[in-house]
Amino acid sequence: MNHLLKLALPLLALVLIGCDESRVYVHHAEERDTGRDFVPALKAFHIIDTYGVDTALDPGEPLTFDPYYDAGLFEVDWRVNSLEDYQISVRVNDRASIQDSQEIYTEICGEGLSCDQEAIRLCQYYPDLTMACGLDEQVTDISLQIHTLPQKLYTFLEVCDLDSNYCEYDYYPVWVE
DSSP, rough: OOOHHHEEEEEEEEHHHHHOOOOOOESGGGOOOTTTTOOEEEEEEEEOOOOOTTTTTTTTOEEEEEESSSGGGEEEEEEESSSEEEEEEEEESSSSOHHHHOEEEEEEEEETOOSSSSEEEEEEETHHHHHHETTTOOOEEOOOOOSSSSSEEEEEEEESSSSOOOOOEEEEEEEEE
């Protein structure tokens, strides 16, 4: 029995290491009423920066968006649990608050759409302090968020229910150069 316990404990620890313990913040929580509405749940959000640093593989490694390296390309990916369509937004702010953040990209996701429970969007940071994501032709000027270069910005992924004010989000600090 003692030998079985010695084998079971490391195996349990290995299983728990694989669990996704991402932090998710909720706003408009008073709107959540699971009896009437199935709201989306943000299960994972990751960024692969311009230099290939992946938050899924290298948590805690500093992220950088550099417009002069690899054309400023970076990747945003997410996993959401939702029974209904939902809206995602990629946003930036000069502080770790979604309030007053600036929207870079938005999309409606769900069954039969270009994004469902999981998606990846390629984004780009340009030398003129603008950003764009996906196949969206809209380029967003983020110069008001930047006071000096390099500077730390916060990149948010917000997931919102279409039938209520319920939203969840997560973010990563990113150095922009």
